[in-house]
Amino acid sequence: GQNIDQPTEMTATEGAIVQINCTYQTSGFNGLFWYQQHAGEAPTFLSYNVLDGLEEKGRFSSFLSRSKGYSYLLLKELQMKDSASYLCAAFFSGGYQKVTFGTGTKLQVIP
């Protein structure tokens, strides 16, 4: 399988900026998605990157470096409701687009 690595837990302060990193194996890589999952709920789509660079979407941005096998999700102006798990999901080719999810980063936002 394809290894996806992300930190297990992070803590950040309300109003601050936090960066959640994700690394993956580059062989066969096609694109990367970020999902948010609140406790007890289903994952919901946040962003995706296919090309190198930064994709901005309001308070959330996602960056991709294909050559380095690296992505990050940047959350600005943190709010208490941003406390959730953030899942990195990479797509790999092999006749079809095969997706592998990371185990997720649990973010706790504190006052």
Place this chain on the structure above:
Amino acid sequence: DAGVIQSPRHEVTEMGQEVTLRCKPISGHNSLFWYRQTMMRGLELLIYFNNNVPIDDSGMPEDRFSAKMPNASFSTLKIQPSEPRDSAVYFCASSPRDYQSLGEQFFGPGTRLTVL
């Protein structure tokens, strides 16, 4: 839009019993995914259907697990016989893209399965 619908939302059963989980994808979506989520292993892809045909079932743990998609609006995941280690949250997701292109996945609310 109703979103992806899963039933039941919670299932408690005894070891050895058959369990059937159900999913109705978003109308018009071509792809359907079954996932299992546990604290230890995170979100694992079990099987992936495209236009009702299984494309990848390499994530199905063993012969006790089977999945069907008889039509575009319904899929089942069956565990027979169930074991305590099958306890997890099972998610169904659908995507408007086909198997050759990337696509956002829309997840159902999940079924929390407990096998005693």
